Amino acid sequence: MIITRLDRTQLPERVDKLADLLVDTVDGGASIGFLAPLDRTAAVAWWQERARAVAAGHLAVWAAYDGHRVVGTVSLAFPDKPNSRHRAELVKLMVRRDARGQGLGRRLLDTAEETARSAGITLLHLDTETDSPAERLYGSAGWIRAGVIPDYAADPAGVLRPTTLYYKRLGETAPTR
Template identity: 40%
Template sequence: MPVDAIVIETLTPEAASNAIPALVEILRDSVANGASVGFMAWNTPEDYRGFWTGVIDEVGAGRTVLLIAKLAGEIVGTAQLHLIGKPNQPHRAEIAKVLVHSCARRQGLGEKLMLVAEEAARQAGRTLLVLDTDEAGAARRLYGRLGWTEIGTIPRFALMPDGRDCGSTFFYKTIG
């Protein structure tokens, strides 16, 4: 599918509430396919719903920008931009939970989500972005390709959904 068929949207709290079923499915699919994204194999759809409800609260408070990726009108990807609210870090934001459903991978959705997240950060006056990812995941290559600087891996930082140890690799990017 051509990259221009991908639509990226920023969700309001109301739109995000309406998208919860699709967001739950993306998160469920990511965990089922082994993504280390804060959940374990035993987590339930109700756990995922609770997570997204919390994200929506953060969107409503202006602390998080929630993006979705649509392909053929269906929500198949998501990313978050966490706007750091500490007085000594007004220039910084964190990109989190860049997730693409397994049925839509390798079509450029992750890249488009990242580029839109970077633009949202610029518009919010942020000039330094950070993120972390599973040390063995495919996203690591994507971030390098998009000009992010890898700063290192912390071993055993988290767990994989099956309980195995997972190192997390940290990246940063200065934007203007």
């Protein structure tokens, strides 16, 4: 599989394939902000919004390809405040159901972390559904559990679930972005 960062011209061209991944991920039970079943039109619109954030420099998106199919993605969201240029939020780590268990989630996570480190980001943070497979991935990758918020978000079935907050320190260099 190939992982590539999508720039302001590539992301809009791949919205349909990214929407397929989003629908598959939500329908597979991953709690990433949507209820199931996720309408494909809504998934396309969501990725179109992300394309605008990439063009504005507020979001970086990587996609993993198996041939011409997008099988995974991860993003970094960058704050726009001057006092927070040293950090970013890891968001929307997704892997298609038929590509799980092969180390792709870890590769996507490593890609985002290394790029953040190279850009001078010294702190990453994220939230994920408590007791989810994603939580196990972050814990095994050295992320530090900061706490749990009860009833934080509804899972794809609409049931309120707790979320766990994590952070990871990357280094102590000055931001360059």
